[in-house]
Amino acid sequence: MIDSSLKDIAAALRAKTVSAVELATESLARIEAGNAKINAFVTVDEGGALAAARAADARIAAGTAGPLTGIPLAHKDVFCTEGVLTTCGSKMLANFVSPYDAHVVSLLKNAGAVMVGKTNMDEFAMGSTNESSHFGPTRNPWDVTKVPGGSSGGSAAAVAARMVPIATGSDTGGSVRQPASLCGITGIKPTYGTVSRFGMIAYASSLDQGGAFARTAEDCAQLLSAMTGHDPRDSTSLERSYEHYGADLARPLAGLRIGLPKEFFAEGMEGDVRAAVEAALAEYRKLGATTVEVSLPNARLAIPAYYVIAPAEASSNLSRFDGVRYGHRAAEYTDLNDMYCKSRSQGFGAEVQRRILVGTYVLSHGYYDAYYIKAQKLRRLIAQDFAAALEQCDVIAGPTNPTVAYGIGEKSSDPVQMYLGDIYTVAVNLAGLPGLSHPAGFGKDGLPVGLQLIGNYFTEAHLLNTAHQFQQTTDWHSRAPVF
Amino acid sequence: MSLSLDEVRHIAKLARLELADGELDATLAKLNGIFGLIEEMQAVDTDGVEPMSHPQELAQRLRADVVGETDRRAAYQAIAPQTEAGLYLVPKVIE
Numbered sequence: 199m200i201d202s203s204l205k206d207i208a209a210a211l212r213a214k215t216v217s218a219v220e221l222a223t224e225s226l227a228r229i230e231a232g233n234a235k236i237n238a239f240v241t242v243d244e245g246g247a248l249a250a251a252r253a254a255d256a257r258i259a260a261g262t263a264g265p266l267t268g269i270p271l272a273h274k275d276v277f278c279t280e281g282v283l284t285t286c287g288s289k290m291l292a293n294f295v296s297p298y299d300a301h302v303v304s305l306l307k308n309a310g311a312v313m314v315g316k317t318n319m320d321e322f323a324m325g326s327t328n329e330s331s332h333f334g335p336t337r338n339p340w341d342v343t344k345v346p347g348g349s350s351g352g353s354a355a356a357v358a359a360r361m362v363p364i365a366t367g368s369d370t371g372g373s374v375r376q377p378a379s380l381c382g383i384t385g386i387k388p389t390y391g392t393v394s395r396f397g398m399i400a401y402a403s404s405l406d407q408g409g410a411f412a413r414t415a416e417d418c419a420q421l422l423s424a425m426t427g428h429d430p431r432d433s434t435s436l437e438r439s440y441e442h443y444g445a446d447l448a449r450p451l452a453g454l455r456i457g458l459p460k461e462f463f464a465e466g467m468e469g470d471v472r473a474a475v476e477a478a479l480a481e482y483r484k485l486g487a488t489t490v491e492v493s494l495p496n497a498r499l500a501i502p503a504y505y506v507i508a509p510a511e512a513s514s515n516l517s518r519f520d521g522v523r524y525g526h527r528a529a530e531y532t533d534l535n536d537m538y539c540k541s542r543s544q545g546f547g548a549e550v551q552r553r554i555l556v557g558t559y560v561l562s563h564g565y566y567d568a569y570y571i572k573a574q575k576l577r578r579l580i581a582q583d584f585a586a587a588l589e590q591c592d593v594i595a596g597p598t599n600p601t602v603a604y605g606i607g608e609k610s611s612d613p614v615q616m617y618l619g620d621i622y623t624v625a626v627n628l629a630g631l632p633g634l635s636h637p638a639g640f641g642k643d644g645l646p647v648g649l650q651l652i653g654n655y656f657t658e659a660h661l662l663n664t665a666h667q668f669q670q671t672t673d674w675h676s677r678a679p680v681f
Numbered sequence: 682m683s684l685s686l687d688e689v690r691h692i693a694k695l696a697r698l699e700l701a702d703g704e705l706d707a708t709l710a711k712l713n714g715i716f717g718l719i720e721e722m723q724a725v726d727t728d729g730v731e732p733m734s735h736p737q738e739l740a741q742r743l744r745a746d747v748v749g750e751t752d753r754r755a756a757y758q759a760i761a762p763q764t765e766a767g768l769y770l771v772p773k774v775i776e
Contacts, residue, residue, distance in 0.1 A: 295760060390736040391737055436737070499725060502718055502719045502721045523769055524757075531772065533772050533774075534774050537772055540699060552708070552715070555692050556712065556715055573722060581736070614714045
């Protein structure tokens, strides 16, 4: 049953042909059977899931169920969950049982969704492959020798492997869209400020945004609608009236103007990805859309600007991990400063330490203007490029990732090679725009290819409508991996 | 540009990270790779461009100065490495 759409599952729950406990049991059994191979979950909360499922069944019986009541779901381990281990993929937090829930977690709890566990991720969400996790790499269900993408690789792999129908993620430079693409599912990062960051462990606060994974755009719309809303505990949470992102799904695409940034279609994209993306665009034209070339002239600078701004914010955010109030403390040290240094060096992995060092450097005296302010100026130019391009089209489309999933270990020794894979996704975070990735076909070795849609601020419903219409005439999203 | 070993030692100290001597060269090489990528920024003329620190150009909200949180000290300290009498313990700083 958990392979059905959320709409069908909810209908079956209402009709009492299935119970929430049965759904949770099915999800837990899938995890039990597959997790040794995929390593998508860091924590499985069987007891909590069954208790939540029983409560959901009671709500259904009482007639007070919502659309997500009784639906099994997984949270990326970046979201704090009260009473449940919240590791952020790090040794630093390997023992951290959160004393409170993230806003997203409490919203979904109140909606009656049933959390079955916490998913694996790149340490502190810093990575594009899930290889930097302290708990070992997550494996791509389409080929277990390949990376699932990152940093929300565990959530993407869990949905792709049909362990859960929906999962949460966070996206700082592509960490929802890129693993959705590499795992052949749908993922959306909304406009910055839409999803509260309260209780979502911070990486780069001006870029971090929660997002949703599902097999289809329709189900992403359902999940995202339950994750959003103003939260006074996050000073950047926007005060906007409630919106159901699925309200516009049925609108036909006739007349839709799709902008194709010429910089995204230049060198760098592999041939198999290009073929799938071109075929998907042809499908969009069949659905009545027109395509127009647009330009994002500063797009190539998004990676250098991102790899200044994100580490700068990270070096500040991660200074809270000092071995005093929570997290790892070294067993032996000589004085307070030595305790800080040893606890942090033991608790953080190599990639996290590198980004802290880069961030510390670009914020240090004498380099602040040359790096940090320079990157912020480029950020402005990149945002202005999007604004200009979105005057010529309704939505921007292109590849999510320049290649299909690559081998575990293939790029882990050279961070720069890994960073370059973020070329199509990071600019969206710098501008704060919404972005979505949906399955667009298959490339080399039968691995999934994603198409990225980028819209103007607050056009999530339109992006989901666009992807939903595509998914009415294609079946890439319903293909399941065998692992 | 490229960093020197002394600069790496200095920023590690600022960041309260302890790099073992054996890791220094490898760390330096990787950081210089990253800075090689970052350096591409310098080719663009950004004179007169206003830095963008945030996607929202909003002022910070104010709220009434009333107590909104309950006292959960015990729950927060239960996960601390070392506490005593409601205080977080750290090594002695002043002799």
